[in-house]
Amino acid sequence: MPRLSVWFVRAALIYLTLGFTFGGLMLANKGVPIHPLIWRLLPSHIEFLLFGWTIQLAFGVAFWILPRWQTQRGNVRPAWAAFLLLNGGIWLVVAGSWFNWPAWTLVSGRLLETAAVAAFAWHAWPRVKPWVEGSP
Numbered sequence: 001m002p003r004l005s006v007w008f009v010r011a012a013l014i015y016l017t018l019g020f021t022f023g024g025l026m027l028a029n030k031g032v033p034i035h036p037l038i039w040r041l042l043p044s045h046i047e048f049l050l051f052g053w054t055i056q057l058a059f060g061v062a063f064w065i066l067p068r069w070q071t072q073r074g075n076v077r078p079a080w081a082a083f084l085l086l087n088g089g090i091w092l093v094v095a096g097s098w099f100n101w102p103a104w105t106l107v108s109g110r111l112l113e114t115a116a117v118a119a120f121a122w123h124a125w126p127r128v129k130p131w132v133e134g135s136p
């Protein structure tokens with residue numbers, strides 16, 4: 001597995017753990033009220049599981065598995081940029097929801113996440129190609 005996929009997949013697993021933990025806390029808090037602030041975890045629960053886990057895992061596996069040119073994966077810089085943009089965006093959105101930061105932090109976080117998707121598509125687009133007889 002290439003180094004970038006290791007980063008993507010490990011980060012995804014960390015977000016899965018956090019997202020499920022927050023979900024479990026909110027669920028428990030519904031049955032036995034623990035603290036009203038626990039509801040503040042809802043946006044981070046959603047962010048961690050949809051972007052941090054699902055999309056990040058898809059990026060990590062796609063970077064590893066999409067067709068290559070011999071051993072080369074083409075231009076890998078946009079894929080690394082996607083990793084940084086995605087995680088930067090996630091934490092901007094989450095920090096904004098925890099600390100009541102102004103709305104522009106949410107917008108900026110979402111813009112970073114959108115840029116991450118665009119950067120990953122830039123990297124992956126040429127690798128989406130049909131299999132040719134005799135190619136590895």
Ligand code: HEM
Pocket residue numbers: 020022023024025026027042045046049050
């Ligand atoms: C990949 C897995 C998951 C995803 C994508 C996900 C996503 C979401 C989303 C989008 C919401 C907001 C729903 C709404 O506002 O109508 C939500 C709410 C919630 N989730 Fe999850 N979730 C996941 C797994 C879990 C797990 C494993 C737990 C519990 C252990 C959990 C507990 C909760 C709770 C308690 C709420 C609040 C429900 C309410 O509004 O009363 N979630 N989740």
